[in-house]
Amino acid sequence: MAMDEIVDGLSEVSCDVLVIGGGTAGPMAALKAKLRNPKANVVLLEKANVKRSGAISMGMDGLNNAVIPGYATPEQYTKEITIANDGIVDQKAVYKYAQNCYKIIEELDSFGIRFLKNENGDYAVKKVHHIGTYVLPMPNGETVKKALYRQLRRARILISNRYMATRLLTASDGRVAGAISVNTRTAEILVIKAKAVILCMGAAGRLGLPTSGYMFGTYENAANSGDGYAMAYHAGAALANLECFQINPLIKDYNGPACAYVAGPFGAFTANNEGSRFIECDYWSGQMMLEFYNELQSGKGPVFLQLKHLHPNTIEEIESTLHKVERPTRGLFQKGRGTDYRTESIEMHISEIGFCSGHSASGVFVDDFARTTVPGLYAAGDMASVPHNYMLGAFTNGAVAGTDAMEFADNHDFADFDAADVAKERDRVMAPTKREDGIPPNQIEYKARRLVNDYLQPPKVTRKFELGQRRLAEVRDDMEQHMIARNSHELLRALETQSIVDCADMAAHASLYREESRWGLYHLRTDFPEKDNENWFCHTLLSKRDGKMTSEKREVQPYVVPIADDEKDLYDKQRIRATA
C-alpha cells in the first residue's frame, strides 16, 4: 500500500478517560487521571506524535506566569490577570491556578525539567508584567517534551499517535459519550467510547494568514487548526469571549515571538523607528497591542525589539536562549537575513488573529474544575477559557481536569450514543474522498484565511464583518460541495479546513455580538469605540442551539480578590507619557 492511500475501515475501542491532544495540557491530564485511578484505562489521542507535538514541541524558554512564594502571591496574580483582561474574569479558576501552579513547577522540576535558579538554589524569577514578577526562565527548556513522555510511558498511558479527532459523541441527555477520530496516514476511522473526555487541542492558530504568506508559518503550532473549538461547538458546549482575539507582537516575516520576555529582563525593549520606548510594559495584552498598532498608524513605525545598546556578553547570553530553545530556527532566520543584534534592531509586526486563552481569553467555557457545560466533557490549556494561562496554566489546569474527569468516570457508566451519529460523521469525514474532481483543501483553506485577514482582523468594522460572513458562507458552500481529498494526508487537511471555517464563523459571530470595544486591539470595534461597562461587563457565551449559532451574556462571577477602583484601568495606561 502506498503511504497515505485511503483505507476504508472502522473500529471501536473504549476507555474510562479519553484525553484528546498530547501537547502540553494533554499529557498532564492523562497522567493525573491515571494516578487518580491506576486501574482505569486512559487513552491519549494525538494528531501528530506526542513525542514532538504542540506548542512546546521544540521546548520553551520560560514559564510566563509562575506564582512563586517570595516573589508573588496568588492574590496578586489573580488581581494582575483580572486587570490585564479588563475585568472579564471568573476569578475562581485563575485563583485556583495561582494556588496550585507552584506544586506543578516542583513536579516538573522532579521530572528533570530545569528552571533558572540563583546561587542560593532559589528560583530566579524575572519581572515582565505590569505589576508583579512571574517569569521563570528555563535554560534547558528543550527537554520538556522528552521528560513528559518518560512519565507517560512509566504510568502506562495508552498513546494513540496519528489519530485526528473530528467530532464528539453525545448521549440523548447531552452527556459526552466518546469521540470519533481518523487515522491521518490511512483514513481509517476509530470510534472511542469514553466515560469522560478532556479536550486539550490547543489554540485555533491557523485562523488568520501570516503576512509572510506561508500558510503554516503561523505563530501557533500549525497543527492547532481549531479542531477543539469546532468539536466543542458541535457537541453543544458553550464557548466564552471568542471576540477576544489573540494577536501578538512578532518578528516580521519569521512570526515567532521577538521575545521581550527573554530579552526584557536583560534590558532590551520595544522601540519605535526613532529608537524611543512608547509602551511602559512589554507584557502581551490587548492594550499593549493597541499601543503597538497606534504607533504604526502614527507613522512612527516600524516597531523594533532593541538590544543593540546592551553589552555584547549580554547579547550572547540572550542569543544562547533565543536561538536554542522554543524556536531553534530563529538563529538561522536572523543569520539568513544578516541581522546581528549587536548592530541592528529586530523588526516586529502584528500577527494574524487566532483564538487562544493561553495568550488572551477566547476558549471553551470552563469552571474551576475544567468542566465545560457538557456533562463529562472537560477542557484545558489554550482552548479552555481560563485567561492568560500559558504553558504552566496548561499543565496546572490539565492536572485539575485529569483528576476531576477520572472522578467523573469512576461514578458514571458509559453513556449511550446513537449509531446513526457515527454513520453521519463517517459520511461527512469521507465526503471529500468520494468526489471525482473538485477543489483541493489548501485552496479552500487559503481562501478562507485570506478572508479572515481581509474582514476580521481588527480594527473591527461592522460592515466588513457582515461582508466577511457572506464571503465565508460562499467558501463553506464550495467546501461542502466541491472539496476533494485524493489521499489520507489531503483528507486530514480537508478536515482541518472545516474546523478553520467553523472558527472563522464563530470569530465573526462573537465579534458582532459584543457591541463595545474592550481588550485593546483584540476587540476594537470602530462602530462602538468605547468600553461600555454598563451593558457589556460580562462574558459572552457562544453555542449551537437547534443547529444555529447563538450568543448570550453571562455574568462575571463575584471576585474572590477585590480590585480597587484606581487599579481597574492600570493596563489602559500603557503609553509612555512625554515628560517636560
Ligand SMILES: Cc1cc2nc3c(=O)[nH]c(=O)nc-3n(C[C@H](O)[C@H](O)[C@H](O)COP(=O)(O)OP(=O)(O)OC[C@H]3O[C@@H](n4cnc5c(N)ncnc54)[C@H](O)[C@@H]3O)c2cc1C
Ligand atoms: C511560539 C510560542 C511561544 C510560546 N512561549 C511561551 C513561553 O515562553 N512561556 C510560556 O509559559 N508559554 C509560552 N507559550 C504558550 C504555551 O506554549 C501554550 O500556552 C501551551 O503550550 C498550550 O498547551 P496546550 O496543551 O493547550 O496546546 P498544545 O501544547 O499546542 O497541544 C495541542 C495538541 O493537540 C493536538 N491536536 C490538535 N488538534 C487535534 C485533533 N483534532 N486530534 C488530536 N490531536 C489534536 C496538537 O497536535 C497538539 O499536540 C508559547 C506559545 C507559542 C506558540
